[in-house]
Amino acid sequence: xxxxxxxxxxxxxxxxxxxxxxxxxxxxxxxxxxxxxxxxxxxxxxxxxxxxxxxxxxxxxxxxxxxxxxxxxxxxxxxxxxxxxxxxxxxxxxxxxxxxxxxxxxxxxxxxxxxxxxxxxxxxxxxxxxxxxxxxxxxxxxxxxxxxxxxxxxxxxxxxxxxxxxxxxxxxxxxxxxxxxxxxxxxxxxxxxxxxxxxxxxxxxxxxxxxxxxxxxxxxxxxxxxxxxxxxxxxxxxxxxxxxxxxxxxxxxxxxxxxxxxxxxxxxxxxxxxxxxxxxxxxxxxxxxxxxxxxxxxxxxxxxxxxxxxxxxxxxxxxxxxxxxxxxxxxxxxxxxxxxxxxxxxx
Amino acid sequence: xxxxxxxxxxxxxxxxxxxxxxxxxxxxxxxxxxxxxxxxxxxxxxxxxxxxxxxxxxxxxxxxxxxxxxxxxxxxxxxxxxxxxxxxxxxxxxxxxxxxxxxxxxxxxxxxxxxxxxxxxxxxxxxxxxxxxxxxxxxxxxxxxxxxxxxxxxxxxxxxxxxxxxxxxxxxxxxxxxxxxxxxxxxxxxxxxxxxxxxxxxxxxxxxxxxxxxxxxxxxxxxxxxxxxxxxxxxxxxxxxxxxxxxxxxxxxxxxxxxxxxxxxxxxxxxxxxxxxxxxxxxxxxxxxxxxxxxxxxxxxxxxxxxxxxxxxxxxxxxxxxxxxxxxxxxxxxxxxxxxxxxxxxx
Numbered sequence: 001x002x003x004x005x006x007x008x009x010x011x012x013x014x015x016x017x018x019x020x021x022x023x024x025x026x027x028x029x030x031x032x033x034x035x036x037x038x039x040x041x042x043x044x045x046x047x048x049x050x051x052x053x054x055x056x057x058x059x060x061x062x063x064x065x066x067x068x069x070x071x072x073x074x075x076x077x078x079x080x081x082x083x084x085x086x087x088x089x090x091x092x093x094x095x096x097x098x099x100x101x102x103x104x105x106x107x108x109x110x111x112x113x114x115x116x117x118x119x120x121x122x123x124x125x126x127x128x129x130x131x132x133x134x135x136x137x138x139x140x141x142x143x144x145x146x147x148x149x150x151x152x153x154x155x156x157x158x159x160x161x162x163x164x165x166x167x168x169x170x171x172x173x174x175x176x177x178x179x180x181x182x183x184x185x186x187x188x189x190x191x192x193x194x195x196x197x198x199x200x201x202x203x204x205x206x207x208x209x210x211x212x213x214x215x216x217x218x219x220x221x222x223x224x225x226x227x228x229x230x231x232x233x234x235x236x237x238x239x240x241x242x243x244x245x246x247x248x249x250x251x252x253x254x255x256x257x258x259x260x261x262x263x264x265x266x267x268x269x270x271x272x273x274x275x276x277x278x279x280x281x282x283x284x285x286x287x288x289x290x291x292x293x294x295x296x297x298x299x300x301x302x303x304x305x306x307x308x309x310x311x312x313x314x315x316x317x318x319x320x321x322x323x324x325x326x327x328x329x330x331x332x333x334x335x336x337x338x339x340x341x342x343x344x345x346x347x
Numbered sequence: 348x349x350x351x352x353x354x355x356x357x358x359x360x361x362x363x364x365x366x367x368x369x370x371x372x373x374x375x376x377x378x379x380x381x382x383x384x385x386x387x388x389x390x391x392x393x394x395x396x397x398x399x400x401x402x403x404x405x406x407x408x409x410x411x412x413x414x415x416x417x418x419x420x421x422x423x424x425x426x427x428x429x430x431x432x433x434x435x436x437x438x439x440x441x442x443x444x445x446x447x448x449x450x451x452x453x454x455x456x457x458x459x460x461x462x463x464x465x466x467x468x469x470x471x472x473x474x475x476x477x478x479x480x481x482x483x484x485x486x487x488x489x490x491x492x493x494x495x496x497x498x499x500x501x502x503x504x505x506x507x508x509x510x511x512x513x514x515x516x517x518x519x520x521x522x523x524x525x526x527x528x529x530x531x532x533x534x535x536x537x538x539x540x541x542x543x544x545x546x547x548x549x550x551x552x553x554x555x556x557x558x559x560x561x562x563x564x565x566x567x568x569x570x571x572x573x574x575x576x577x578x579x580x581x582x583x584x585x586x587x588x589x590x591x592x593x594x595x596x597x598x599x600x601x602x603x604x605x606x607x608x609x610x611x612x613x614x615x616x617x618x619x620x621x622x623x624x625x626x627x628x629x630x631x632x633x634x635x636x637x638x639x640x641x642x643x644x645x646x647x648x649x650x651x652x653x654x655x656x657x658x659x660x661x662x663x664x665x666x667x668x669x670x671x672x673x674x675x676x677x678x679x680x681x682x683x684x685x686x687x688x689x690x691x692x693x694x
Contacts, residue, residue, distance in 0.1 A: 072535045074537045137595050151539060152540065183584060185495055185579075185587075188419045192498060193499065193580060216583075217583070217584040217585065217590075218587040219591065220591060221592060221595055222591065230584075232532075233532055234580065234581055234584055237530060237532060237563070237564040237577075237581055238564065238584055238585060238588045240563045240564030240565040241564035241585050241589050242588050242589075244564060244566065244567060245589055245592040245593060246592060247565070248484050248568055249596045252484075252631070272619040272620070
């Protein structure tokens, strides 16, 4: 593997350095070709690095920042006041070529806006999209976008998302000719909103695209498609709904089985019960949202990964992993090449 | 209980009389105050009634229809060609006062359009909404609307949905001052689409409404609100996503536990395993979509219930149960009264 340097917004997310620093150390420990630039307040970061192996620390550099963009700040205002913030400096490290990708758990709107400003969209892309690779019940995976970068999308944007998602499925999931579907409220052609119907008719005309039609919300987990395309509002609500249900089930599976039954159980029944629950929890483990944390901001000239704001260290480490993967597979370059071939020139 | 007559579209849905007739018989058996008008093709219905107790049959009447509206028909065309169809006749029975409510598993768009035409919206309602009462993890319930009647909604419609949902929560869930939330992609005021932000500012001004703000997709099951309001596109996708995940879990819970482990298990472990799975399946049973089948088309001068097209007899019987409940609680009348008090006059 070639050496890799990533910039982490150490201050972003609900827990800041308490999550990002342990995750960074975990990532460094698991990949000796990785270097990290931790952007944040040294006074908050340094105490978390005490007693850490110096060999590991030699691949980590702290870049001081002066401020943090609040998670609930209005993106436009946050962007105007972003100079010196950990998020902005992390992105600047990418645009200056000092880091090959940036990971942040901070304000989504601000990250999207600053990334467009500093890293620039690819030729032909109106707006970058947030994309994740979600596990489905067949133990395969589905590329889903947009997950919240664009609340309002016209048909052109949906078509661009389909192209980008298709490249992602080829590169990250190693699929040839991946199936692409539009998320809709019915499978019949007449269903849904105008922008979706327009996008459908344009996707049918792209010969290099394996467009399979509309699918519904319940197909997100069935593995009927490799790429699912929707606007950012629907994508965000859908993803959160799915995660909410999955988390609830995982939680209930872990809780004691005799919570529903009132009667006392013999010890051997309790024991086998616990054994079995562990096995069930393991069976559903691949659906745990922590396992696929980190949405990629696709359509830029560089790699930017958005982590869940509430991510724990393990989940944030997964987001770092995603950044490494995107860089190593040269996602932005490959998407640029495909766009060149497929999309009409915008000038 | 007072006597009640419902009209069933016996031909609607993926399975027609094979599902609707057994469900009708089940409903008649469980409520002796119920009479049913089965609208459909007598030649398809009669064979299913052979060997049925004549006392039960005395409360059932077949009303012959000539055609069926296809599930995938374009609503506008289906409505134009609807004369003599089972769905239309069932609705006409309600508008003529021969039945107090209608239940159909047929084409949603056609049902919505025909219901508006034949049963008429309440004063002040622009478009009726599909509403369901969904179970949540606290074993309470949440009223969710719109679930797909209106793919595009302005703020006025969202406010009307909030008022109707609030009355539904009071009447069906017996809640005083139910909490009402708007489904959005973040809890901050600046988030989301314009129509949602506008609806929020108008809902805050309705003093009789317990509006609590925005909630996200993962809160559909947490019980943080009693009423969740969204447009029909988002509601439909969200509901189907949720149902997809729940069904997948229920299915996996039922499948043999040793499917993941390769090793042979002793008989006693298998036995306790099955016992435990049954218990878990029971614990999640209240989330099974069959348990809450039947969305109410709210905002009309009568009661119309839309069943899932793929409903099984048990689920279709639940939809019939919903119709009985809506009539007995006088939902349309109570919503009309509340609208009168809250909404600005449209004339």
